[in-house]
Amino acid sequence: GPVAAIVGNPRNESARAALWHDRVVGRAVEVCSSVVPFRLGVELQSETELQEVLHANLQVLSDHLARFQGRVEMGLKAKLAVQAADEPLRLPFGLERVHALAPRNEDRREGPRRASAGQVFEGCYLISRQAVDAYWSAVEEIRRVLPELPLLGSGPWAAYSFCDFALRTVLTGTRA
Secondary structure, three states, X not given: OOOOOOOOOOOOOHHHHHHXXXXXXXXXXXXXXXXXXXXXXXXXXXXXXXXXXXXXXHHHHHHHHHHHOOEEEEEEEEEEOOOOOOOOOOOOOOOHHHHHHOOOHHHEEEEEEXXXXXXXXXXXXXXXXXXXXXXXXXXXXXXXXXOOOOEEEEEEEOOHHHOOOOOOOOOOXXXX
């Protein structure tokens, strides 16, 4: 049908399994027009169970594949200046060029967070694959304007931050 799965059997320690999972998802992003990444550790007991789970989730998976068609996730983190505890978190830099690449609010996950290391801005953006170079140019522009701002860009990734559904399971023993 319209949905396929990449599966494997990485029965080894979790660090190696995580690296293997990352490589598989990364390769899928390189060769597929859209990818709905499952989280690490989804265990199914058989190919039959996999087919049943795919069938039970066919509509939501198809909808996400259509939404992600030709798109990837890009990330941005910045350490923000210290502010008073009662003061709302503010972003000291403009994200206009980044927002232009993900103009719809549903294609952005962003906001300031209070963390143990201070205040951090975290943003994830669902953009066109053709816009990856423009994204990096926008990040470099922020770095040029604010060289003192600790800034980390990442991607392209599968759209993990935009997979906002839980797999419906079919058989007992399925852990999704």
